[in-house]
Structures are given as structure tokens and as C-alpha cells.
Amino acid sequence: MRRAALIALVAVAALAAPAAAWAHAALLRTVPQASGTVNTPPTQLLFTFSEPVEPRFAIVSVTDAAGRQQTAGPPRRSPTDPDTLVVPLEKTAEGWYLVYWRAISVDGHPVRGAFTFAVGPNAGPAPAFVIPSISETAATPKLVVFRWLTFLFVMASVGLLALRLAIARPVVRRVGGTDLRHVSIAFFAASALGLIVTPVYVLLATAQFALRSFFAFGALLPLVHASAFGRGFLDLEICFALFVAAGAIAIAIDRPEREHRSVAELLAFTGAGLAAGATLLVPGAAGHPAETSPRGLALALDWAHLASGSIWIGGLIGLLVLWRSLAVARRTAGLVVAVPRFSTVALVSVIALAASGTWASILHLPTLQTLWDTSYGKAILVKVALLAMAVALAAVNLLRTKPGLHADGTLATGAAALLRKLVAAEVVIVAGAILVAAVLSSLAPPSKALAAVGGASARVGPGPVTESVVKNGYKLDIRVSPNRAAVPNSFSVHVTRNNEPVRGADVVVRFTMLDMEMGQQEYRLTETSPGTYTHAAPALVMVGHWGLGFDVSPPGRTPVDVLVVDKANG
Amino acid sequence: MSANVRLLLSFAALGCGAAAVVVAILLLRSVLG
Numbered sequence: 001m002r003r004a005a006l007i008a009l010v011a012v013a014a015l016a017a018p019a020a021a022w023a024h025a026a027l028l029r030t031v032p033q034a035s036g037t038v039n040t041p042p043t044q045l046l047f048t049f050s051e052p053v054e055p056r057f058a059i060v061s062v063t064d065a066a067g068r069q070q071t072a073g074p075p076r077r078s079p080t081d082p083d084t085l086v087v088p089l090e091k092t093a094e095g096w097y098l099v100y101w102r103a104i105s106v107d108g109h110p111v112r113g114a115f116t117f118a119v120g121p122n123a124g125p126a127p128a129f130v131i132p133s134i135s136e137t138a139a140t141p142k143l144v145v146f147r148w149l150t151f152l153f154v155m156a157s158v159g160l161l162a163l164r165l166a167i168a169r170p171v172v173r174r175v176g177g178t179d180l181r182h183v184s185i186a187f188f189a190a191s192a193l194g195l196i197v198t199p200v201y202v203l204l205a206t207a208q209f210a211l212r213s214f215f216a217f218g219a220l221l222p223l224v225h226a227s228a229f230g231r232g233f234l235d236l237e238i239c240f241a242l243f244v245a246a247g248a249i250a251i252a253i254d255r256p257e258r259e260h261r262s263v264a265e266l267l268a269f270t271g272a273g274l275a276a277g278a279t280l281l282v283p284g285a286a287g288h289p290a291e292t293s294p295r296g297l298a299l300a301l302d303w304a305h306l307a308s309g310s311i312w313i314g315g316l317i318g319l320l321v322l323w324r325s326l327a328v329a330r331r332t333a334g335l336v337v338a339v340p341r342f343s344t345v346a347l348v349s350v351i352a353l354a355a356s357g358t359w360a361s362i363l364h365l366p367t368l369q370t371l372w373d374t375s376y377g378k379a380i381l382v383k384v385a386l387l388a389m390a391v392a393l394a395a396v397n398l399l400r401t402k403p404g405l406h407a408d409g410t411l412a413t414g415a416a417a418l419l420r421k422l423v424a425a426e427v428v429i430v431a432g433a434i435l436v437a438a439v440l441s442s443l444a445p446p447s448k449a450l451a452a453v454g455g456a457s458a459r460v461g462p463g464p465v466t467e468s469v470v471k472n473g474y475k476l477d478i479r480v481s482p483n484r485a486a487v488p489n490s491f492s493v494h495v496t497r498n499n500e501p502v503r504g505a506d507v508v509v510r511f512t513m514l515d516m517e518m519g520q521q522e523y524r525l526t527e528t529s530p531g532t533y534t535h536a537a538p539a540l541v542m543v544g545h546w547g548l549g550f551d552v553s554p555p556g557r558t559p560v561d562v563l564v565v566d567k568a569n570g
Numbered sequence: 571m572s573a574n575v576r577l578l579l580s581f582a583a584l585g586c587g588a589a590a591v592v593v594a595i596l597l598l599r600s601v602l603g
Contacts, residue, residue, distance in 0.1 A: 263580075274584075274587030274588060275589075278590035
């Protein structure tokens, strides 16, 4: 029965994933309009985002066909709309201009894009602008390592305190001559490291996002407070420091030799618990879950995921410390008290971890396919595999080692030795899973628009596109040329039915950016020859994957719509 | 450690917990609007 329950547990854990989702600043509109033509030279560029981005982190370049910079000053926030950035321009002549922008989302992830606009009335043909690389990531090795260490130390500290104050406390009373001093020291060590690493991570991330040196503290500190990401992690540091203080007091006044806690001990324990709960709420509130609908549920799942993970990793580290600190003569007796208590708590934690992770994945992944199609989904799979390995080791501990501890003599010593090895391996694997979680929360999650990709008729690009799609008795010959981002592209579709051109149809093409959240563009194609509908526009305003939806409504017949996923390069 | 000192410390710990909760709630309010 217990074995069956464990197998079921492993199966559930195999679906575990962290609570994280999209929260990236999307460029909603620009003035002048992207790909549009204006007849009077604009004096400024307006960028309206989906959230208030910080102008001090934003970079905007506007160049003409010869590559000359046209901006007259740095971006600043619009006095009337906090979501809009204003960039003053030099007096621009007639012609085409390339706009390249970069901003930092509220969650600290950088987003970039490029588009063109023309100043008319005689702008002339669009030049072949060279688009700079539009990929930037928050998942650089340095940032990921520090993000990992921040989570690892904070989680270990919370879990170690739980083990010290609640799970392993009866060891002192039941096994004479033992104490939990080493577990307390481990708690203080993890706490000190967490308190050091968190601000270092925030400064490193701010330095990277603001393109400044890590050592330019004078310039960086105001920027930390200026970004929502920086403020969130400062709040983490404050809550964590309060937790460490409350935990230190709770340890100082705890008298584990007494079975029942005094009122003072209970108050301090409650204070530490409240601070731990608040600390574990902060990463979610400062990250993706706070932006994911339904927000309350996403935040609760993130909190449950972090809390159960903390109890697991901290408890495992604490068990190792306890194993080493107990004198050989009292080791087995101490473990007989601590291990079954921890096993029960760990079992509940792992179930909560798997359940919250699975639920969060369902909330955040637009389709099942994104689990193996996107790097975000692949990171989830790696994390699931690591957690499944850790759960398998935990199952061996629960089914073999725990009963072995109750045996006599050498059998119990052997079981204790096996326990140490398995727990050490579990610590390494769970720490690896937290590293993957650090990578995962640094990656841009898949766009919701990807949910439509499941129904795509074809995948095309990069490079010129010639693709035939047959649907509902219609044959659509789709051409995109040159299929490059931010330059005018020619889109054409030749529609036939029973080898006869379909004339007089209403043909609309919709462009949806699939790599990040952006608005949708729509163009009506004009019939240039029987059955052939074309339009030229720099509609692919960014490098990346685009959903091209062709809606064909022939007169008096059933309409047909075809979705093509196109990859456009710069 | 006298009982009074222990009680005083425990209130300090409870205060830390309450302060952390207030910080988290303020962050949530600023994020969720």
C-alpha cells in the first residue's frame, strides 16, 4: 500500500514545475506608428508599453539609412502616462528610419525590438537596414549562479530552522547528552550567506540591465530602488533579515529538554514562522506569479512550492549536520527519533511541491507542446527529472533505511551509513533542481499566442517562403519575400479551388509575434491578378517566430483560414 | 536568562515576524495595485 502510494508520488513529482510565467513589458504602440509613414517630421518618439518601464534602463536608437543617430536626448517618462516613454528627436529629413529599443520588464527581464518608420511624403524605397541582434537574456551564467545561491541559502535557512525548532527538537529530550548546536550553526551559516548573496545578486543584475559596472555602487544603488525587480529583492533581504533575527531569538530561548514550550518560546516560534511565510511570499510577488492570472492562485502556488521546497532541502541538510554532530554511540538513537519525524514532514512537503508545481505549469504553459518545444518547457522537464530522482532516493530511505534504524547493532549502523549517503545525494540533486529553477525563472516563458500554433498548417522560414497549404478544398500558395524582420516584405497568397483561381475574395493576413507578448497587426491583401492577393509592408517588426494567419472569404462560399508559423531573421 | 528577558525577546521575535508580514503585504499591494 505504502509502496503504491510512493509510486503514485513519484509519478506526480514527475510533473512538478515551478510557479513562473510571463510578465514581460510588451510594446503596445508607437508614435510614429511602426512601419508607418508620417508626412511631418516627428519631434519625438513615443513608446507605450504594457507596464511602466523605467526610463533609466531603457535604450532607444533611431538611425537613418546612413546609420546616423537621430535621438536628441535620453528616454524619459511621459508626464501624462507612466506606461509611455518619450524620446526627443533631431529634425528628421524625408526618408526611412530604423528604431531599435531595449527596456527592462518589471520582473527584471530585458526585452528588445526594432521597427522602421518613414518620413514622407516622398520617403522613397526602404533601405535594407541591418538589424542588431535582438536576443538578450537574464539567464547569463553569472546571474543564474547568484540567483541560484540566493534561493538555495534562503530556502535552506528556512528549512534548517524548521528542523531545529520543530522536527529534530525531541532528540535532545529523548537521547541524553545530545544537543542541536550544530544544526543551529548550520542555520546561522545559511542565513549569513543568504544575507550576503541576495544584495550581490541584485547589484549584479542591476549592473547588467543598466549596462554599468558592478563596482559603480554610487550609480547602481539609486537604480536598484528605481526598478520593481530591485525593490522586490530588497524587500526579500529585509524580510529575510527579520526572519533570521526572529529565528535567532527563537533558538536562543528554546529549551528543547522540556517537552512543552513556554509562552515566550511559542511567541518567538510564531514570530519566526510569520517572518518565514512573509519571506517566501516575496519572490513570487516580485516575479512572474504576481503577473499571472489568476494572480491570487499563482501567488499561493508559488508560496506553497517555495515553502515545501525549503522544508525539504533545509531538512535534508539539517539531517546530514545532525548525523555528523551526534556522537557515534548516540547516533542511531538520535536518528531513530529525528528521521521518522522528518520523513512524515518531507512526504507532505514533496506532495505539496509536486502538486503546486503541476498546477502552476498548467496555469503558465499555453500548450502541452510548449513543454518540449521551448527552452522554458525543456528546463521544466530537466527539473522534473531531477526531482523524480530525489523522490526515488527518498523512497529508498523511507522504505529501507528508516525501518533499518530500528534494528539492533551493526544492522542499524549500516542503515545509518546508508542514510547519510542517500541524504547527501538527495541534497545534491535537490540543489541541482533549484539551479534549474533559477535558470527557468530567468527565461522568457512562452507567449500565450503560442496556444494558436497547435493549429498551424505549416512552419516556414527563415528566408524567402514558398509554401502550399490545402484546406477545406482550397489550395493556398503562400509567398513571403524576403521574409526578413523590420524591412518591407511582400506577402502574397494565390487561392485556387479545383485548380480554378478564386476571384473577388476578401483576404486578410494577421501577424502575431509568438516569442513575446505583443499586439496583433492586420492587413487586407489586394487582388493583383486572378486569385492572387498581395500586400507589401514591414509587418515583421521583430526577429523571431511569427504567426501568419490568412483569412480567405470567397464571395458566397465558406471562408477558410490558414495559420503558418514563420521564422524571420534580421 | 530570566523569564522577563525571555518574554521581552519573544515579543521582539514576534515583532520581527509582524514587520516581515507588513513588508510582504506592502510589496503585494504595490505589485497588485
